[in-house]
Amino acid sequence: MVRGVSAGYRDRAVVRNIDLDVEGPGIFMVIGPNGSGKSTLLRVIAGIVKPYSGEVIVNGVPIYRRSEVKRVVGYMPADIGLLPRLTLYDNLRVFAELLGYDKRYVDERLEVLRKYIQVDDILYMRCGAMSTGQRIRAGLIRTLIHDPQIVILDEPTRGLDVAFARDVRSLIQGLARDRLVIMTTHLVYEVLDMGRDIAVLRSGELVFRGSIDEFRRVLADKPVTLYVKTTTSVDEVLQSLDIEFVRRGYGDYIVRLPNIYTLSKLLRELSISTNIIEFREDLDELVKTLYGG
Structure with a gap:
């Protein structure tokens, strides 16, 4: 390819x-x-x-x-790539016309997309006024x-x-x-x-x-640095998995995991015990560890 x-x-x-x-x-x-x-x-x-x-x-x-x-x-x-002053529907019309499709085609495709993406609440909203989540939805629809x-x-x-x-x-x-x-x-x-x-x-x-x-x-024995933000304290869960704390606060943690298998266990435990607000790893650091800067 x-x-x-x-x-x-x-x-x-x-x-x-x-x-x-x-x-x-x-x-x-x-x-x-x-x-x-x-x-x-x-x-x-x-x-x-x-x-x-x-x-x-x-x-x-x-x-x-x-x-x-x-x-x-x-x-x-x-950056999603939508024209901010236009509504989502107008963005779809413009994009479809560039590919040679008409309004009828757009309407037919929207009927299909409605089956698995929430469309109607943002269809006639200006894209520049959308929240991050709404813009992602709009971008996927486009x-x-x-x-x-x-x-x-x-x-x-x-x-x-x-x-x-x-x-x-x-x-x-x-x-x-x-x-x-x-x-x-x-x-x-x-x-x-x-x-x-x-x-x-x-x-x-x-x-x-x-x-x-x-x-x-390749990743099996490589450490992973992780940021976790939750609505509650999860000290007990983290300590049970023998995790190194880099920073610890109430519901706000940076931890270092010994390998990706511990990451999988942690995900399972946290999904059961708490409401996770944010969860991300330092993938840049991991790739640099594997292949250099």
């Missing part, structure tokens, strides 16, 4: 000589430290950024050779409005509360049953629980490509 791609902005290469074979259905994760080139690679695959060299092949056709190939790709950037075979999502759960992030992950897993989803994340447990395959970038280069099981084995 991705053949010898080098790309960037002006004269600065951000990703170099990337080769990836990615097939669906399933979820393909792209991870790496900040500045490693994840978002640039996603833009190249989506046909937004043209590479300096190499090409992206979709259904046997280079994505830049035929404009209709882009119809099979749906892309949601980290990304899926043309029923793409390949869905590309740049950190789709970023900034969401735990409950809504769980709903978004469930939606993405549902999409991946019959299409390819390519997504980035900074959350280790999203990588391990959702992904089928993974690519790890460091300084614009591909340093790992394999299955999630292979990546899990």
